[in-house]
Amino acid sequence: MRIINSFTEGFKIALGALRTNKIRSILTALCIIIGITMVTIVDSVTTGMDITFEKSMAMMGQNVVYVEKWPWGMGGGEYKWWEYRNRKEMDIDYVEKIRDYSRYASNVTAAANRGTSIRYQEKIAEGVGLTGATANYLSIQGLNIADGRMFVQEEIHSGSKVAVIGNTLKEALFEIENPLGKQIRLGGQRFTVVGVLEKQGKFMGLEDTDNRIIIPISAYGQIYGLRSGLQIGVQFPDQASFRQGEYELEGIMRRIRQLDATEENDFALNKPEAFKKQLEGMKAGIYAVGFILSGLSLLIGGIGVMNIMFVSVRERTKEIGIRKAVGAKSWEILTQFLLEAISICLLGGVIGVALAGGLTILINQVFVAVMNVSVVILGFSICTIVGVIFGFIPAYRAAKSDPIESLRFE
Template sequence: MSKFYRVANSVWESLKISFRALGTNKTRSILTATCIVIGIVSVTTMSTTIDGIDRAFEKSMSMLGQNVIYVEKWPWGLGSGEYKWWEYRNRRDMKIDYAEELEEGSRFASAVSASSMRNATVRFGDKYADGVILQGATEAITRTSSMDIAEGRFFTAEEERTGSNVVVMGQSVSDALFEFEYPLGKQVKIGGQRFLVIGLMERQGSFLGLEDLDNQVIIPMTAFQEIYGSRLDVRLTVKFPGKEAQLEGEYEIEGLMRSIRQLDPLEENDFAINKPEAFRQQYESMTFAIYGIGIFLTSLALFIGGIGVMNIMFVSVRERTKEIGIRKAVGAKAWEILAQFLVEATIICMIGGVIGVLLSIITTQIINQFFVAYMSWRTVALAFGICTLVGLAFGFLPAYRAAKSDPIDSLRYE
């Protein structure tokens, strides 16, 4: 028990001596802590930005839907190989009827929808929303996407079949047209025709921080065809009940599409099966590069800060050589002297860490105005953990020199 008491008392004495020494040399302590502040701000800014990007990416992936594939004329240009657009351009167009044939022929798919998109202007009275994503879709899109209705309802299969002029609206479009009015039951103009607003989608945010998914409206595919004709760039979305069903179903859908398109066994596919996982692969390769650059820069900043701490601690040890000699002369052990200076170095780093985290909170708010960033408790814990490690690592050599100094030589030092 007496040994534990001595250790606790020694740590307490080390804390008091450290704070007294820091208070005596305020300017030097502040300048040293500034080096750590720069390093911690670098670390936390990198971490909050990457956390923000990760959260935005996962949210965007959920918008694409879980366990889905997209059958289209054009493949997504996400690969590193050559994009042969001149070949894809000559492919036959996809047809809306394929959705029904795939759903009937597939043993694994739970739902298949067809959709087509283009930009349009939506008007209400003297107000208008320009550059709106107009999507014509079959009723099954509610089962193949992660879209939810906040108010009202989605159009029915009967309304889709008869080409009713009804529209479901995104929040951004609603905000632009109905700032002070209730949108449901109002009529808007799209492509020169009037559409009744029957539903309002829940707010979705932006896709990968770029495209505003709330800036869209959805109308029945048949109504879309009446405005823009039947030659459309159609996308088929195939939804599976689970991951295992998707793995099996991808090959089945490919076979069904080849049969529908009447391709010979030796002919290549004249359609593309696009998967959201392609985005994830690209994202992972991109974040690997970001992590590498970020770790290098933050390590450099922390190394410079650590060198600053080490330098100041060597100065502190030299200035207090006689104090060290006196403490040893009255019975202080080498480990107590070591602990004293390690505690002092760690406190300097922790002070820098507190200031760095506070600055990082402000920086995170600023970044969020233009990009995405998210500060979690994990980031704060990481910052203080790094401060402790830097204090212990770069304070060890000066502390070790103080601990191993000869008490007689120390007492003679002037």
């Protein structure tokens, strides 16, 4: 019972000391606040990246290899752009050849992408992602139609001016109107909206994938041509066939390109998995910078706590003598000052977590950040550890002080 009463009394005295010296306590906790804010923000950003990653990868399709002129440049090492630029472009005829030659591919599509502006009556949407694609493009990308339909093969053969739009583009141009059947202007020509895509969200928290429009690749070619920038997507039914199909696809492309055995590939096989390596590198960089800065802040904050606790012990030397004179044990004095050090650190933790919460909301508007309960618990645990480590020596000195000398102190 005495132990509980001692802890309770020590905590009350600690809180009283904080209230008496509010400004000093907050200034002392400033570096703790910075450190806890940094730790929480780093965790929130990396957690948000992890949550967004799987969804973003689904936007690029499952078990898909993209055949292109240019590699994505995410595998590390030197990016030999001067060699890649001399490669031949992809050809739309490759789609049928890959489909005929491959034993593993379940789906083969072609697409070309660029930015454009779209007009509907007096409204204009800028910076829209335009895709000219084959009719099976949605299945390889894991996209679904929310309203209307996707264009069909016959419309591609006839070069029909039809379009499927994303949710952001729908809201920008049509607001509450039903866009189906409406005509929009693209590249100086009129297109009829036949479908609206399900909302996808942002790719890796950055690019708005709903600000897009998909048209038949034949219509795209009529306006912009298909001489460059063509991307061929090859999908496999499962992971096992994906691994085998990747090697088969390389052989098929070498055969199509008529490359000799000694010649290097003049094409790139790009896989969405490359983003995972890039993500891990980004996370490692964020963790390294964040935790170095956090560690320095907490170290400086801990030294500040130790310093202020020495000052507090000196200021209350007579109080320590009186408490010892009326029967307080050394461990009770030790506990009192440890609780005071911990309280200062926890004050910094509370303010730091609150600041991190506000910053997480702001960061999430432009990137991705999600705060979870575990990092809040971690933050308060760190505060307690810092308080114990850096508050122990001053508290120990107070506990071991001579009561007679303490009573004489002025």
